[in-house]
Amino acid sequence: MFIIDKDFPGGNIIVDEIGEDFVKIRQDLSFTREWWFYWCFRIRNVRGKKIKFYFTDGNVFGSMGVCFSRNRKKWKWLGRENINKKENSFSYKFSDFINTAYFSFCIPYVxxxxxxxxxxxxxxxxxxxxxxxxxxxxxxxxxxxxxxxxxxxxxxxxxxxxxxxxxxxxxxxxxxxxxxxxxxxxxxxxxxxxxxxxxxxxxxxxxxxxxxxxxxxxxxxxxxxxxxxxxxxxxxxxxxxxxxxxxxxxxxxxxxxxxxxxxxxxxxxxxxxxxxxxxxxxxxxxxxxxxxxxxxxxxxxxxxxxxxxxxxxxxxxxxxxxxxxxxxxxxxxxxxxxxxxxxxxxxxxxxxxxxxxxxxxxx
Ligand SMILES: [Zn+2]
Known part of the structure; x- marks a missing residue:
């Protein structure tokens, strides 16, 4: 089973539900008075899997969609076309070479x-x-x-x-x-x-x-x-x-x-x-x-x-x-x-x- 966490500097996510090939997640709004959109998480044990990520608390995608990294050193935008607007979701197919990855609202900096x-x-x-x-x-x-x-x-x-x-x-x-x-x-x-x-x-x-x-x-x-x-x-x-x-x-x-x-x-x-x-x-x-x-x-x-x-x-x-x-x-x-x-x-x-x-x- 894959694992999602935020246990690294700048990490922010709450996991609501994990299925075989999907996960329901949302941004952590603790410490915040109003709705906001920042999130950043790690996912492990994903080699070769295709996973769908549903966000359950509003639209949290900016102009270029999701930011992706294998190691938190280099980041790339996955693009708006990767987002399912109606569902507030995106899917990602991990190659056989990737077992750990990071996704974020924006390019992190800590x-x-x-x-x-x-x-x-x-x-x-x-x-x-x-x-x-x-x-x-x-x-x-x-x-x-x-x-x-x-x-x-x-x-x-x-x-x-x-x-x-x-x-x-x-x-x-x-x-x-x-x-x-x-x-x-x-x-x-x-x-x-x-x-x-x-x-x-x-x-x-x-x-x-x-x-x-x-x-x-x-x-x-x-x-x-x-x-x-x-x-x-x-x-x-x-x-x-x-x-x-x-x-x-x-x-x-x-x-x-x-x-x-x-x-x-x-x-x-x-x-x-x-x-x-x-x-x-x-x-x-x-x-x-x-x-x-x-x-x-x-x-x-x-x-x-x-x-x-x-x-x-x-x-x-x-x-x-x-x-x-x-x-x-x-x-x-x-x-x-x-x-x-x-x-x-x-x-x-x-x-x-x-x-x-x-x-x-x-x-
Ligand atoms: Zn400001």
Whole structure:
């Protein structure tokens, strides 16, 4: 008989029923106030079998369907055509060479992946921002410039399931250490402070992260934050004073959104738009970005009623002497017609790095 489990970092699944050649499963919504769509599981003893997977709690498939891996190192999208929409199901025929496999809503990214990536960058300073509620180290990476004239803050995983944000951060680190003139400007003057996993417990434990009980990490920027990482981050950036030049918080949008866009807080919007224009012109990756897609404050879900005024980017824009602070939403699997993967996500991240350099050079 085959076995399904979630006992690895980022794993998330509940098994309702197992048959000879099918299984009924659903995403684990513990710790979450509202329905969400993240899941990620392992299946073993599948050699040569064909198995049908039924999801019993809503449509949990994004624009490119299911993500598949044999070893959690390389992932591939199986495509929307693989999904039976009516049944919320998909089938998979395992070859005789596969006995263990992983399936996921999106390309996972956990501490293991970060450590592997950082092996290429021994010069990245590794600090610990704080210890999480479940006793994990919350990483604080520093790319230290020669003169430390200004500091840039980059954050991800305020919502634990929004994995693609970390591939952007990898691309930004690639850019910072590159050899071109805009990278060299950063190396000379600009420190980058990166918090890759704000909700570290959520990332490792495979939680949705979005709409956590009682509120999620990106609704914790209040007078009395409840999470150790947000408290520690506020304390850290409070020491930066006028060196703190800008911050970007990386997110992934709703399940099947297919464009990259900047979420504007109501403060310092003019500068957000100057940066957006630079990003639009600088971006040479295959993934399109247009300033026209920016989401102004007060439009769509970006408003006080949805709690955006308690978000990281809003809080920083309001309370710190930065030029600007904003969020970037980066989709899980498709941007226009392009299919998103690790490589083109890093490429887009690379051009975010370049745009930050160009922005600071023009102020
Ligand atoms: Zn988010």
């Amino acid at each position: 501490e293991y992946d970060l450590k592997k990536f950082l092996k290429k960058f021994p010069k990245v300073e590794r600090r610990i921002l704080t210890i999480s509620e479940n006793r994990r180290e919350v990483e604080h990476l520093i790319l230290k410039s020669g003169k430390s004239k200004f500091k840039v803050l980059l954050t991800a995983r305020h919502h634990a399931c929004e994995t693609m944000a970390n591939f952007l951060l990898e691309g930004i680190i690639n850019f910072w250490f590159d050899k071109n003139i805009d990278s060299k400007f950063l190396q000379k003057y600009i420190d980058f402070h990166i918090i890759p996993f704000i909700d570290k417990d959520g990332v490792e434990e495979g939680r949705q992260g979005k709409n956590s009980i009682p509120h999620d990490h990106n609704r914790d920027y209040t007078e009395s934050p409840i999470y150790s990482s947000t408290r520690a981050l506020i304390k850290e950036i409070s020491k930066w004073n006028k060196k703190f030049i800008l911050s970007i918080d990386f997110h992934c949008p709703y399940i099947d959104e297919e464009k990259i866009y900047i979420v504007e807080p109501p403060f310092k919007v003019k500068e957000v738009r100057i940066f957006s224009q630079i990003l639009e012109e600088t971006n040479k990756s295959k993934l399109k970005f247009s300033i026209k897609d920016n989401l102004p404050f007060g439009k769509g879900w970006n408003n006080k009623e949805e709690g955006e005024d308690k978000s990281c980017s809003y809080y920083i824009a309001k309370n710190f002497p930065t030029k600007f602070s904003c969020s970037i939403e980066f989709p899980y699997s498709k941007c226009g017609k392009e299919i998103i993967n690790e490589k083109n996500s890093r490429e887009f991240g690379y051009y975010i790095g370049k745009s930050i350099s160009k922005y600071i050079q023009q102020i």
